[in-house]
Amino acid sequence: GESVGLHLPTLSVQEGDNSIINCAYSNSASDYFIWYKQESGKGPQFIIDIRSNMDKRQGQRVTVLLNKTVKHLSLQIAATQPGDSAVYFCAENSSGGYQKVTFGTGTKLQVIP
């Protein structure tokens, strides 16, 4: 069945360093891959998405890389800040008349001041 998973449950990064969060997926039919950030007590917040026919997309301080050959997705956060501390989810979006988003289990990013 389809699944989206993460390699590391927790990632600790020094403030100012770059963070890389990795994700493996298994459903090759996904149209989009999405990264969400969830802070404690809040709902997930959309960060960035990438269409399945792309291999790189950049946003403000974030870059998402997609490697379809090995079914791997990563989120790079430049100059990590304390406000980046949260759980990060990769998710896949398969549209078949509706947008069904399948989330992975999440990686907790801890930023060390």
Add this chain to the structure above:
Amino acid sequence: ETGVTQSPTHLIKTRGQQVTLRCSSQSGHNTVSWYQQALGQGPQFIFQYYREEENGRGNFPPRFSGLQFPNYSSELNVNALELDDSALYLCASSLRVTSTEAFFGQGTRLTVV
């Protein structure tokens, strides 16, 4: 803040009871999706509503049902509550049914005892 509001924020119910959770979508958003998030896990897609009709459903039994109203607000109803229904229930609205970017509310924490 996303503009998506959910009520109530917390709720305690007894096994076998029924519950209704409410969601006000962001202004102008015509698509609402509901997710169940168990502790320490990623959100699981329950269903999506568009134009007041269920537009797609995840692997949840029929005792999970919903409604969408003409103003695009939505309700999630769960009948015959089970202990395993204890979770954070998240509502997300999107500008269009084809949008990949979803805006989540803060969720309703349901505890079934």
